Amino acid sequence: DTAVSQTPKYLVTQMGNDKSIKCEQNLGHDTMYWYKQDSKKFLKIMFSYNNKELIINETVPNRFSPKSPDKAHLNLHINSLELGDSAVYFCASSRKDVGGSPLHFGNGTRLTVT
């Protein structure tokens, strides 16, 4: 049973395209996140949602738009992809906040923009 699953695992696309990454958690958690890991392995939060409500938006370009249809799903849509968007994107979830329960991560989506 995969707790946090995200698809696709790999995504190769050209500049200017629009793409989506899907994430689902079956842990019953209230909060979901998107993190970006760059080529130097540095992890930085992009967004967090609590019960479908946007809580954190960390100065991410408007081309990135998260969507949470319900508290078990948090999708990431990226418009007009740029070379600098190439990274590994991790979805995560937690019960409420980082104090309530640790983050549970998906296995990541490696996005390559050519």
Add this chain to the structure above:
Amino acid sequence: AQSVTQPDIHITVSEGASLELRCNYSYGATPYLFWYVQSPGQGLQLLLKYFSGDTLVQGIKGFEAEFKRSQSSFNLRKPSVHWSDAAEYFCAVGRAGAQKLVFGQGTRLTINP
């Protein structure tokens, strides 16, 4: 603002040797501290966490970490490493009520046979 520093980008140890990975944090109040491990092509797995209480915390896979407030440190240790411990290790800090973890830049651990 919270910040985390992992001074060692890459560490190599021999199988069976002891291990210590360093983590220093900057935070005004009592932090919540975490160590995560990332194997190649995988997501991050929680090794252990410190919220309060006993400053020596035990985690999975034989790891432990000690919170030292005076040194703003939360170093990860293991008495005897196994080849399967080769991975990237991340220290992270958060606070009560927050929904954001700040991660260090990671330490890559290589195990020599």
